[in-house]
Amino acid sequence: MKISLGPVTLLYPAPVLVVGTYDKDDKPNMMTAAWGGICCSDPPCVAVSLREATYSYGNIKEHKAFTVNIPSEDLIKQADYVGFTTGRSENKFDTLGLTPVQSQLVHAPIIKEFPFVLECRLIHITEIGRHTQFIGEILDAKVDETMTGENNNPDPLKIKPFYFDPGTRSYYSTGKRLGNAFSIGRSLKK
Amino acid sequence: MKISLGPVTLLYPAPVLVVGTYDKDDKPNMMTAAWGGICCSDPPCVAVSLREATYSYGNIKEHKAFTVNIPSEDLIKQADYVGFTTGRSENKFDTLGLTPVQSQLVHAPIIKEFPFVLECRLIHITEIGRHTQFIGEILDAKVDETMTGENNNPDPLKIKPFYFDPGTRSYYSTGKRLGNAFSIGRSLKK
Numbered sequence: 001m002k003i004s005l006g007p008v009t010l011l012y013p014a015p016v017l018v019v020g021t022y023d024k025d026d027k028p029n030m031m032t033a034a035w036g037g038i039c040c041s042d043p044p045c046v047a048v049s050l051r052e053a054t055y056s057y058g059n060i061k062e063h064k065a066f067t068v069n070i071p072s073e074d075l076i077k078q079a080d081y082v083g084f085t086t087g088r089s090e091n092k093f094d095t096l097g098l099t100p101v102q103s104q105l106v107h108a109p110i111i112k113e114f115p116f117v118l119e120c121r122l123i124h125i126t127e128i129g130r131h132t133q134f135i136g137e138i139l140d141a142k143v144d145e146t147m148t149g150e151n152n153n154p155d156p157l158k159i160k161p162f163y164f165d166p167g168t169r170s171y172y173s174t175g176k177r178l179g180n181a182f183s184i185g186r187s188l189k190k
Numbered sequence: 191m192k193i194s195l196g197p198v199t200l201l202y203p204a205p206v207l208v209v210g211t212y213d214k215d216d217k218p219n220m221m222t223a224a225w226g227g228i229c230c231s232d233p234p235c236v237a238v239s240l241r242e243a244t245y246s247y248g249n250i251k252e253h254k255a256f257t258v259n260i261p262s263e264d265l266i267k268q269a270d271y272v273g274f275t276t277g278r279s280e281n282k283f284d285t286l287g288l289t290p291v292q293s294q295l296v297h298a299p300i301i302k303e304f305p306f307v308l309e310c311r312l313i314h315i316t317e318i319g320r321h322t323q324f325i326g327e328i329l330d331a332k333v334d335e336t337m338t339g340e341n342n343n344p345d346p347l348k349i350k351p352f353y354f355d356p357g358t359r360s361y362y363s364t365g366k367r368l369g370n371a372f373s374i375g376r377s378l379k380k
Binding site (some may be wrong): 001002003004005006007008009010011012013014015017034035036037038039040041042043044045046047049068070073076077078079080081082083084095096110116117118124126128129130131133135137138139140141142143144145148149150153154155156157159161162163164165167168169170171172173174175176177178179180181182183184185186187188189190 | 192194195196199200201202203204207224225228237263267268272285306308325327334345347352353355358361364365366367375376380
């Protein structure tokens with residue numbers, strides 16, 4: 001039997017997205033967002049939801065660009081730190097010893113030490129409520145050259161992304177490969 | 191060094207969201223969506239992106255309601271099957287032996303055998319391109335009573351959600367608990 005939890009924002013898994021932006025003086029900033037994900041195949045788009053109070057909110061509106069960086073489990077402390085501090089009063093790149101690299105495609109910084117990044121051009125804004133959803137067209141995805149596997153695809157077991165659970169306020173790791181999508185269920189065909 | 195992958199829709203992790211709807215004749219349907227996630231804290235909202243060609247697309251527009259069900263790793267074959275078949279020509283609940291339970295809050299079915307569900311009222315539609323994004327207000331979240339842990343929070347290690355990687359077209363399991371969010375990075379404070 002199922003029990004009611006009330007109208008809560010739980011979903012499994014929730015990602016740990018580190019959004020890279022420049023402020024109006026071109027100081028790089030990053031923030032951690034859990035509300036987001038891919039939202040369209042063509043044009044390829046990703047959505048991230050931010051509160052208006054965040055420093056990154058104004059930065060995205062200013063430059064109409066952002067990056068979405070995926071941290072590896074090895075840098076979990078850095079990604080967590082980014083999530084509870086503000087770029088208004090601190091350069092988080094300096095604090096954490098992380099390196100902002102200017103994207104050649106959009107006016108936003110790539111976090112060099114994180115293994116995967118999407119470079120995005122803002123194409124749509126939806127005001128929902130406490131959060132505003134920014135939809136960015138993905139102009140390129142980049143991965144550390146050491147993190148690919150078969151057919152040059154990024155290998156999640158090398159990238160080691162982790163995810164956030166708002167309920168237990170915990171992070172969980174990527175586990176093992178379970179099987180092939182669009183295939184493992186074929187045996188159920190009648 | 192990072193290498194370019196082109197404008198691809200990769201992000202880690204991508205969820206496996208099984209969307210429950212009724213068609214115009216109240217036949218229950220379910221489809222698997224990887225493009226989606228929580229998008230606002232207040233009102234609590236979740237976004238799922240669907241192609242217009244899907245049966246569920248018309249169902250959501252018809253009833254302005256849907257559920258988002260999270261399958262456990264134990265039902266990975268069923269969730270995969272749902273992802274490559276259409277409800278137009280088949281009642282997937284019958285094929286798979288899964289049970290649609292009418293939500294008491296919205297006109298959409300809950301998948302009884304899946305451990306976690308969000309019951310959603312459609313509040314916004316964004317036409318992006320190949321995919322249309324449906325934003326639903328979460329009226330309630332429900333979890334199997336056997337799947338909770340400390341403080342009655344749903345326990346990801348019991349729910350065992352898995353995720354999808356569009357690059358390798360594979361599913362990956364939930365791994366181990368890594369640490370406390372908003373805490374594990376505090377040691378980096380200068």
